[in-house]
Amino acid sequence: MKLYYNRGACSLADHIVLVEAGIDVDLIHVDLTNRLTEHGDNFAEVNPKGYVPTLVFDDGAVLTENVAIMDWVSAQAPQLVPPGPLGRQRNLEMLAFLATEVHRPFMRSMFSPADAEKDAAKDAIVSRLSLIADEMDADYVFGDTFSAADALLYVMVRWARDFGLNPPARLLDFAQRVEARPGVKEALRREGLAA
Numbered sequence: 001m002k003l004y005y006n007r008g009a010c011s012l013a014d015h016i017v018l019v020e021a022g023i024d025v026d027l028i029h030v031d032l033t034n035r036l037t038e039h040g041d042n043f044a045e046v047n048p049k050g051y052v053p054t055l056v057f058d059d060g061a062v063l064t065e066n067v068a069i070m071d072w073v074s075a076q077a078p079q080l081v082p083p084g085p086l087g088r089q090r091n092l093e094m095l096a097f098l099a100t101e102v103h104r105p106f107m108r109s110m111f112s113p114a115d116a117e118k119d120a121a122k123d124a125i126v127s128r129l130s131l132i133a134d135e136m137d138a139d140y141v142f143g144d145t146f147s148a149a150d151a152l153l154y155v156m157v158r159w160a161r162d163f164g165l166n167p168p169a170r171l172l173d174f175a176q177r178v179e180a181r182p183g184v185k186e187a188l189r190r191e192g193l194a195a
């Protein structure tokens, strides 16, 4: 299985859950400025959408979209699904919220031509992260155990922290807890983001 990723991009969340699930994967870095893989191949031939993450199974099947990939990994590793009868739906609910209401504003905060739009996007990111922080009363989003949604939340908080957006203190603490997990350390190391 291959995971096409870009260093520190949203694909880091998929990488983390694959490591946490104990699923072996070959990592292939994609340069998003020219859409060439680290082997010099045209990434558009793998995923015509042109973005990471992209998971390619050994039989050649291609799976894209953070929500779909992380739901698939969670199905292989039930420890990544929150407990309770609505566990899978809670994971999907949070993944969808992050992928649409937080990830997209990050793109606008960086690439919108107008400063006012950039500022509005930054405000939206912080207020949506605050909604999550206000509900959190344990180590992770759904309690004491790490779920797939925590991996995507971690990447969003990491970006907010690194871009100086001043995310809620509770989420900065959360990010430190996530970074202490052996599986997360391993994914960060493999992406060249930690020693």
Ligand SMILES: N[C@@H](CCC(=O)N[C@@H](CS)C(=O)NCC(=O)O)C(=O)O
Residues within 6 Å of the ligand: 006, 009, 010, 011, 032, 050, 051, 052, 053, 064, 065, 066, 067, 099
């Ligand atoms: N809808 C996609 C969006 C993925 C996405 O925006 N990936 C970014 C990296 S964080 C990317 O590859 N951007 C390059 C591009 O869109 O050209 C998903 O949720 O998986």
